[in-house]
Amino acid sequence: MELIIHTDTLKKALYIVGRVISANPSIPVLSGVKLEGVKESLIVTGGDSDISIIKTIDLKESPQEEIVEQGTLVVPIKYFHELIKRMPNNSLVTIKKLYKKVQITCGDIETTLSGLNEEDYPAVPEKPPGDGISIKGSLLTEMIKETQFAAAKSDTRAVLTGVNWNFKEEELTMIATNSQRLALRKASLKTNLTGTFILPIKTLTELVHSIDKHQFINMYPSESMFTFQSEDLILYSRLISGTYPDINRIIPKDSATEVVVKKGRLLEGIERANLLAAQWKNNNVTLSMNMDGKIRLSSSTSEVGQIQERLEPVDVQGERNLKVSFDGKFFAEALKSIQEELVSLSFGGSMRPITIKPYNKTSTMHLISPVRASS
Amino acid sequence: MELIIHTDTLKKALYIVGRVISANPSIPVLSGVKLEGVKESLIVTGGDSDISIIKTIDLKESPQEEIVEQGTLVVPIKYFHELIKRMPNNSLVTIKKLYKKVQITCGDIETTLSGLNEEDYPAVPEKPPGDGISIKGSLLTEMIKETQFAAAKSDTRAVLTGVNWNFKEEELTMIATNSQRLALRKASLKTNLTGTFILPIKTLTELVHSIDKHQFINMYPSESMFTFQSEDLILYSRLISGTYPDINRIIPKDSATEVVVKKGRLLEGIERANLLAAQWKNNNVTLSMNMDGKIRLSSSTSEVGQIQERLEPVDVQGERNLKVSFDGKFFAEALKSIQEELVSLSFGGSMRPITIKPYNKTSTMHLISPVRASS
Numbered sequence: 001m002e003l004i005i006h007t008d009t010l011k012k013a014l015y016i017v018g019r020v021i022s023a024n025p026s027i028p029v030l031s032g033v034k035l036e037g038v039k040e041s042l043i044v045t046g047g048d049s050d051i052s053i054i055k056t057i058d059l060k061e062s063p064q065e066e067i068v069e070q071g072t073l074v075v076p077i078k079y080f081h082e083l084i085k086r087m088p089n090n091s092l093v094t095i096k097k098l099y100k101k102v103q104i105t106c107g108d109i110e111t112t113l114s115g116l117n118e119e120d121y122p123a124v125p126e127k128p129p130g131d132g133i134s135i136k137g138s139l140l141t142e143m144i145k146e147t148q149f150a151a152a153k154s155d156t157r158a159v160l161t162g163v164n165w166n167f168k169e170e171e172l173t174m175i176a177t178n179s180q181r182l183a184l185r186k187a188s189l190k191t192n193l194t195g196t197f198i199l200p201i202k203t204l205t206e207l208v209h210s211i212d213k214h215q216f217i218n219m220y221p222s223e224s225m226f227t228f229q230s231e232d233l234i235l236y237s238r239l240i241s242g243t244y245p246d247i248n249r250i251i252p253k254d255s256a257t258e259v260v261v262k263k264g265r266l267l268e269g270i271e272r273a274n275l276l277a278a279q280w281k282n283n284n285v286t287l288s289m290n291m292d293g294k295i296r297l298s299s300s301t302s303e304v305g306q307i308q309e310r311l312e313p314v315d316v317q318g319e320r321n322l323k324v325s326f327d328g329k330f331f332a333e334a335l336k337s338i339q340e341e342l343v344s345l346s347f348g349g350s351m352r353p354i355t356i357k358p359y360n361k362t363s364t365m366h367l368i369s370p371v372r373a374s375s
Numbered sequence: 376m377e378l379i380i381h382t383d384t385l386k387k388a389l390y391i392v393g394r395v396i397s398a399n400p401s402i403p404v405l406s407g408v409k410l411e412g413v414k415e416s417l418i419v420t421g422g423d424s425d426i427s428i429i430k431t432i433d434l435k436e437s438p439q440e441e442i443v444e445q446g447t448l449v450v451p452i453k454y455f456h457e458l459i460k461r462m463p464n465n466s467l468v469t470i471k472k473l474y475k476k477v478q479i480t481c482g483d484i485e486t487t488l489s490g491l492n493e494e495d496y497p498a499v500p501e502k503p504p505g506d507g508i509s510i511k512g513s514l515l516t517e518m519i520k521e522t523q524f525a526a527a528k529s530d531t532r533a534v535l536t537g538v539n540w541n542f543k544e545e546e547l548t549m550i551a552t553n554s555q556r557l558a559l560r561k562a563s564l565k566t567n568l569t570g571t572f573i574l575p576i577k578t579l580t581e582l583v584h585s586i587d588k589h590q591f592i593n594m595y596p597s598e599s600m601f602t603f604q605s606e607d608l609i610l611y612s613r614l615i616s617g618t619y620p621d622i623n624r625i626i627p628k629d630s631a632t633e634v635v636v637k638k639g640r641l642l643e644g645i646e647r648a649n650l651l652a653a654q655w656k657n658n659n660v661t662l663s664m665n666m667d668g669k670i671r672l673s674s675s676t677s678e679v680g681q682i683q684e685r686l687e688p689v690d691v692q693g694e695r696n697l698k699v700s701f702d703g704k705f706f707a708e709a710l711k712s713i714q715e716e717l718v719s720l721s722f723g724g725s726m727r728p729i730t731i732k733p734y735n736k737t738s739t740m741h742l743i744s745p746v747r748a749s750s
Contacts, residue, residue, distance in 0.1 A: 076679075079650060079651070079679055079680065082650050083647065083650055083682070086643065086646055086647045086650065087647075088643070101680070108684050108685040108686065109644075109647065109682070109683075109684040110682070110683050110684065111647075111651075111680060111681070111682040111683075112680045112681050112682075113679065113680035114678060114679060114680055268461065268463070269484075271461055272458065272461045272462075272484065272486075275454060275457050275458055275461065276454070276486075303489060304451070304454055304488065304489060305454065305476070305486060305487045305488035305489055306486070306487055307458070307484070307485070307486040307487075308484075308485050308486075309483050309484040309485065310483040311483065
């Protein structure tokens with residue numbers, strides 16, 4: 001195995017593949033990155049037991065880059081990546097397998113690293129057959145960003161640490177919840193697939209990091225694995241097994257009060273209130289309204305102090321007497337995930353969840369559970 | 376005590392003063408920031424037992440800002456600073472002492488924080504008499520940045536954790552060393568002072584953070600304290616007591632080889648070599664030269680690999696047979712602190728310190744001790 005490649009091209013590939021390689025993998029060879037020279041392409045593979053990324057670099061177009069000798073090598077990602085990062089830009093680097101070592105040469109810089117045994121490297125899974133379900137990279141990224149933050153950081157129910165992807169009637173719905181808040185985002189998709197899959201957060205993070213937002217991504221769901229494929233990249237991920245809770249019963253069907261408010265102004269107020277709510281287990285912030293139709297946000301911490309502010313909604317419909325306490329941190333995170341400038345809030349009473357939606361848009365919804373008021 | 380001030384002005388002051396306020400100070404009141412309204416100025420004070428900063432804000436020029444009622448209050452910096460940070464820009468905030476509480480009002484935002492007892496706040500030291508020694512903010516900043524990194528992070532000899540400032544014959548020399556490397560920077564100053572002072576790193580960091588580089592700073596050294604004063608800021612610092620080692624005996628008087636080299640190229644090479652030197656206690660990197668007059672940098676870690684590269688010096692004078700090992704991390708830090716593009720290296724032999732200077736400049740000097748080669 002011997003190849004010549006631009007340092008910049010290799011840096012970009014390692015930046016994507018390197019992140020999924022674990023420092024302490026279940027089998028030692030997985031601490032390495034696999035470089036495979038096949039015809040006029042370099043295939044860069046990295047992964048652990050949960051996720052693998054395969055990036056293909058086409059060397060045909062560049063007269064200086066080439067696979068000098070076909071073959072495979074595996075080299076520890078830690079040193080290899082750091083070394084390539086520090087190689088000068090706009091230069092050619094030669095990478096050559098020499099028995100158990102890997103020689104890396106770039107101009108007057110000569111390096112040798114110990115290799116790993118490429119025969120120990122596990123085979124990557126087979127891509128499921130068919131054309132897959134096509135989705136624009138930018139839409140996929142948007143949907144993930146609007147939901148993944150709401151998943152449980154840790155939970156005895158493993159399913160809650162992932163995001164539920166539900167395919168039904170030419171629609172994909174992503175749902176994440178930690179039982180105190182929930183984020184939901186749906187979009188139309190050309191597929192007749194019906195099925196539900198729970199994707200680990202790490203997969204979604206790496207997906208957002210590695211895909212080209214301008215490209216279309218093909219998705220291949222299967223029983224235990226989800227595969228994403230773009231022009232030059234394949235990402236395999238295991239799925240979280242288990243049954244995701246049925247969220248339909250917790251989504252409020254009606255509301256007593258509907259308020260439209262400027263998102264930026266509301267977020268600033270919640271973040272100020274959060275300052276004095278941090279001593280409470282649930283970051284208790286209280287939102288109230290009386291007949292004047294103005295929103296009041298308040299929080300307090302005995303010994304430290306209290307904060308209260310008023311803000312003028314854009315519109316109020318329904319019942320004006322309103323008081324509900326909630327976790328201000330969860331509320332702020334929901335608002336931050338919304339791109340739009342106006343949001344609609346729905347209230348069903350002090351012990352009913354609050355619904356947050358971008359104004360005039362039904363594809364995104366956030367639910368925040370009420371908490372017992374601290375005072 | 377009551378005042379009206381622009382949120383932006385107060386944010387800027389707290390950004391400087393807030394950093395020197397400790398979360399767990401020796402006396403509880405020092406966890407607060409002191410606001411003092413005197414005539415048409417607000418004086419903002421913060422500090423701990425080692426360092427105090429006093430920032431004066433002149434409210435005369437602004438028609439909307441004013442001291443409504445003269446007086447003093449102390450409020451916990453943690454909540455106050457976070458709260459003011461989150462107040463809208465371009466707004467006026469009213470701060471009012473109400474018995475043991477502090478009321479903070481900004482438009483529709485009303486906050487009350489518990490205050491601290493201003494009578495417990497320790498008196499700030501008296502500024503020593505006289506005009507002080509004047510130095511341009513930019514020069515002071517430059518001198519600090521070129522030396523402070525070389526001080527010991529921790530050492531049984533407390534003096535080595537500071538930077539030695541030596542005034543003599545209208546010159547200020549700053550010296551920092553951790554015994555394995557040394558940084559020295561001198562500059563001419565209009566003063567007939569002769570004396571030596573050891574300044575804590577924290578003081579130097581806060582000084583660089585708080586002073587206006589375009590202003591002149593007046594310095595007032597005294598036996599146990601050093602005072603810095605600019606137009607609107609005073610910084611008091613305790614000094615480190617003890618005798619700083621005499622460094623004159625370790626500065627090489629002659630050299631066998633003088634090399635001029637491009638700093639950027641050398642730094643890149645050292646940083647690559649450092650990658651494979653990190654397992655050694657002293658990050659052993661070896662620099663060598665033979666009759667071809669090229670510099671070779673190398674390092675190796677058994678099990679992992681080795682690196683070697685050549686680089687062409689701009690000029691070589693003297694003995695060409697040369698081999699010396701040193702701590703590559705210290706060498707890289709010295710190079711990074713140098714602004715100039717060319718550096719001069721002087722070598723006296725494999726067991727003599729290496730001298731690094733910006734080319735054709737004698738006011739800055741770095742020394743790196745040799746280490747025993749790892750192979």
